Amino acid sequence: xxxxxxxxxxxxxxxxxxxxxxxxxxxxxxxxxxxxxxxxxxxxxxxxxxxxxxxxxxxxxxxxxxxxxxxxxxxxxxxxxxxxxxxxxxxxxxxxxxxxxxxxxxxxxxxxxxxxxxxxxxxxxxxxxxxxxxxxxxxxxxxxxxxxxxxxxxxxxxxxxxxxxxxxxxxxxxxxxxxxxxxxxxxxxxxxxxxxxxxxxxxxxxxxxxxxxxxxxxxxxxxxxxxxxxxxxxxxxxxxxxxxxxxxxxxxxxxxxxxxxxxxxxxxxxxxxxxxxxxxxxxxxxxxxxxxxxxxxxxxxxxxxxxxxxxxxxxxxxxxxxxxxxxxxxxxxxxxxxxxxxxxxxxxxxxxxxxxxxxxxxxxxxxxxxxxxxxxxxxxxxxxxxxxxxxxxxxxxxxxxxxxxxxxxxxxxxxxxxxxxxxxxxxxxxxxxxxxxxxxxxxxxxxxxxxxxxxxxxxxxxx
Numbered sequence: 001x002x003x004x005x006x007x008x009x010x011x012x013x014x015x016x017x018x019x020x021x022x023x024x025x026x027x028x029x030x031x032x033x034x035x036x037x038x039x040x041x042x043x044x045x046x047x048x049x050x051x052x053x054x055x056x057x058x059x060x061x062x063x064x065x066x067x068x069x070x071x072x073x074x075x076x077x078x079x080x081x082x083x084x085x086x087x088x089x090x091x092x093x094x095x096x097x098x099x100x101x102x103x104x105x106x107x108x109x110x111x112x113x114x115x116x117x118x119x120x121x122x123x124x125x126x127x128x129x130x131x132x133x134x135x136x137x138x139x140x141x142x143x144x145x146x147x148x149x150x151x152x153x154x155x156x157x158x159x160x161x162x163x164x165x166x167x168x169x170x171x172x173x174x175x176x177x178x179x180x181x182x183x184x185x186x187x188x189x190x191x192x193x194x195x196x197x198x199x200x201x202x203x204x205x206x207x208x209x210x211x212x213x214x215x216x217x218x219x220x221x222x223x224x225x226x227x228x229x230x231x232x233x234x235x236x237x238x239x240x241x242x243x244x245x246x247x248x249x250x251x252x253x254x255x256x257x258x259x260x261x262x263x264x265x266x267x268x269x270x271x272x273x274x275x276x277x278x279x280x281x282x283x284x285x286x287x288x289x290x291x292x293x294x295x296x297x298x299x300x301x302x303x304x305x306x307x308x309x310x311x312x313x314x315x316x317x318x319x320x321x322x323x324x325x326x327x328x329x330x331x332x333x334x335x336x337x338x339x340x341x342x343x344x345x346x347x348x349x350x351x352x353x354x355x356x357x358x359x360x361x362x363x364x365x366x367x368x369x370x371x372x373x374x375x376x377x378x379x380x381x382x383x384x385x386x387x388x389x390x391x392x393x394x395x396x397x398x399x400x401x402x403x404x405x406x407x408x409x410x411x412x413x414x415x416x417x418x419x420x421x422x423x424x425x426x427x428x429x430x431x432x433x434x435x436x437x438x439x440x441x442x443x444x445x446x447x448x449x450x451x452x453x454x455x456x457x458x459x460x461x462x463x
Contacts, residue, residue: 014253020093027097065185080171113200119210127158160213362388
């Protein structure tokens with residue numbers, strides 16, 4: 001990956017690579033879930049604790065092959081287990097729970113000692129090949145690419161690295177795995193030959209989509225997997241009744257949810273715990289993280305994180321909702337408005353060019369253009385309260401802490417530093433003074449002076 005980040009911690013669609021594998025594995029309801037960690041194990045183990053506290057880790061101090069890794073995993077469980085052991089790779093984020101369930105079901109139904117998940121791929125370069133008995137179709141061996149002959153390399157059925165084993169037989173066979181191969185490693189795939197030679201049944205379960213087993217080894221493959229998974233998520237959403245106008249420019253996380261008849265416009269990114277309510281429209285050109293959009297709301301050209309948008313509310317274009325924003329039903333946040341840690345009531349409007357931070361605004365209030373809620377004194381944040389049915393003038397500064405009572409008005413250009421009683425008009429600005437003839441005296445010959453002189457003559461003629 002050429003990265004300071006361990007490969008399995010790279011993210012697509014809201015989860016790490018290993019996080020996707022864990023999520024699919026959890027749907028099998030395993031008695032134990034063990035992740036074998038080696039490179040950068042402290043980082044990986046910390047991440048695992050964060051995303052799945054019930055997972056166990058086993059340390060592979062030296063990377064001596066896949067068979068060695070599985071031995072380390074079994075040692076974490078006491079060396080041997082009864083029942084089925086399913087082995088998956090931590091870098092296969094497209095693997096689905098349905099495919100794993102099919103693998104386990106095939107393993108039990110066929111009475112296999114081991115069942116390998118396979119797939120037919122267009123290009124098998126680099127993968128272990130599945131060698132079958134021509135007469136019975138049984139799996140006879142898995143040959144790593146670097147150890148394969150030209151004839152074996154022509155096979156397009158590959159090993160996914162995912163297996164279902166009989167736990168007791170696996171433990172015994174691992175003790176007999178040799179290291180006389182080109183890498184001097186313990187290959188887990190050698191267990192198949194050991195068990196077959198001992199007279200046990202080796203079977204296979206073929207994945208319906210070969211892309212599921214794709215491992216990630218570089219940034220190109222990471223991007224390809226992201227595109228496939230994103231398409232899968234959007235297809236599911238559309239089949240559930242969501243309109244995605246342009247899937248090619250729409251990106252979603254696996255944790256994003258929708259209600260029927262919601263609409264996602266082009267060039268929109270939805271991440272985290274974002275939820276889009278029924279009939280709501282989001283986009284174009286919007287990025288929402290951990291945001292809930294109520295039914296029938298409209299969010300246009302907006303960046304939002306950790307916000308709640310009420311039913312029928314309107315946001316944007318070019319709005320920024322920061323964490324802690326709560327919009328009531330049918331509220332409006334307009335063009336070039338930023339909000340943070342504020343509750344904005346039902347039907348209240350902040351139409352344009354304003355900042356609302358650390359505030360509570362009641363219902364059906366109108367905040368004038370170019371208003372700023374001055375919440376920071378250089379050391380601490382303070383709160384502003386504006387009541388319901390208020391009308392505040394344009395270019396107002398509300399210097400917190402301050403309260404504007406219900407039904408109050410504030411004049412344009414005011415700096416509000418004191419509480420305003422309900423129903424009052426607050427005027428906090430200097431008196432206007434006109435100095436006549438100033439332009440002619442101070443800017444003689446300028447275009448402004450010439451325009452003023454012409455206007456004066458026009459007034460004299462009309463008078």
